[in-house]
Amino acid sequence: MAAKLSTHVLDTAHGCPARGMQIELWSLAGESRKLVKMVRLNEDGRTDAALLGPEEMQVGEYELIFHVGEYFASLSGGEGDKPLFLNKVPVRFGISDAGASYHVPLLTSPWAYSTYRGS
Template sequence: MGKLTTHVLDTANGRPGAGIKIELFALAGDARRALKTVTTNDDGRCDEPLLEGAAFATGEYELVFHAGDYFASLGTQVPHPRFVDRVVLRFGIADDSAHYHVPLLVSPWSYSTYRGS
């Protein structure tokens, strides 16, 4: 059975992004349905898959990472408004038997992602 996982790396400080709020939404056209809200653990990961089993299905999804709040909690000096605040990643799941890992590498000035394993 497939599953969806994520993790966050703080590239500005060279450590896991611990304590970052992440929201997961299912998308259907213009509709957006909230599925789950989690907070990353000390390793920058979620304690369990975001989706698995019967809940893991093909379709379009959105992850929202509250990166700006994370950097503010560290006391990072950034301008107002923040350059990177909430990072929104929209992606598709085409194979419900595969593992989709969607990591975020983030700093107050940039971010990147990829489909991991």
């Protein structure tokens, strides 16, 4: 299997993939941040292509920002708590082997989230 970075988001409040959620991928180096990619999730709650393909994988620290608040607000027609309990959920992680695959899934509701290194 070729090295890559991928993600998958499940909406645990509704029991379905988080279709349409926006995600940002940032590369971090000390205090410096660089936006690498901004995408929206497809029908399966996944990106259409890997966030980083084999030729893009580099050792370093990264951050995925999941736009959870915007996603849940779109489902409720903008109704709900203001300010949102969860809005943008950041997940910082490291890639220590550029030849390996990294999968960073998110399970989320408007009030909670969890993540892990998937396969």
